[in-house]
Amino acid sequence: MLSGVSLAIRRGEFVSFVGPSGCGKSTLLRLLAKLLSPSGGVLLRDERLRDGEFSRVGIVFQHPTLLPWRTAAQNIRLPLELGRTKHHRVLPDDQIRQRLEQVGLAPSDTFKRPPQLSGGMQMRLSLARALATDPAVLLLDEPFAAVDDLLRLKLQQDIRRLHDARGLTTVLVTHNLQEAVFLSDRVFVLAGTPSSVAAEVAVDWAGHRDAEFRSSPAFGECSRRLAAALFQ
Numbered sequence: 001m002l003s004g005v006s007l008a009i010r011r012g013e014f015v016s017f018v019g020p021s022g023c024g025k026s027t028l029l030r031l032l033a034k035l036l037s038p039s040g041g042v043l044l045r046d047e048r049l050r051d052g053e054f055s056r057v058g059i060v061f062q063h064p065t066l067l068p069w070r071t072a073a074q075n076i077r078l079p080l081e082l083g084r085t086k087h088h089r090v091l092p093d094d095q096i097r098q099r100l101e102q103v104g105l106a107p108s109d110t111f112k113r114p115p116q117l118s119g120g121m122q123m124r125l126s127l128a129r130a131l132a133t134d135p136a137v138l139l140l141d142e143p144f145a146a147v148d149d150l151l152r153l154k155l156q157q158d159i160r161r162l163h164d165a166r167g168l169t170t171v172l173v174t175h176n177l178q179e180a181v182f183l184s185d186r187v188f189v190l191a192g193t194p195s196s197v198a199a200e201v202a203v204d205w206a207g208h209r210d211a212e213f214r215s216s217p218a219f220g221e222c223s224r225r226l227a228a229a230l231f232q
Contacts, residue, residue, distance in 0.1 A: 016172040016180035019190035025173040058130030064122040160209040199229035
């Protein structure tokens, strides 16, 4: 349950929410996706989001939620077929292949069905599907929780690269503090009963989010500050 959550997320910013299980992180994400109705308005850089902008929201859940009887290309086209956005269109085959390559899948994966793909590949496909409508906002609900550690690190870099390249506004929910620091410009800590924003930790790093950042003093310091805020 959430109460009195008030914050501003700037366009093009990457923010994460961390906190104990049951504190309302996923609920907050669903409010942003308009899957739940908030009691107050949702603002983005002091501008109330219009319906057209809300419809341009891509979301990736903890599980890929792919349709197993459809090919990778057909899964990517699904949001466009449902016509959830006024920007809907038919993606030609070359753009499908381009989107697969952007998330680290090969053109040969185009006609494979989810059961023929590994767990990590399915998550990449889920991301490609979320980006199919060219969303303004990308919401990530613990998308790496079910993959191994090495793949998780690679997916983190891919997500941040796509965020930067597309100028997305990205919101992540995660239990992993280092993941939140690596990906985010700011991290919000949810705590209390009902939950509210208990702390905010800024991640000051102007360079690329890569192995150099992970081994930097800045990364260690931000991780320590976030842990202290979460466990105080």
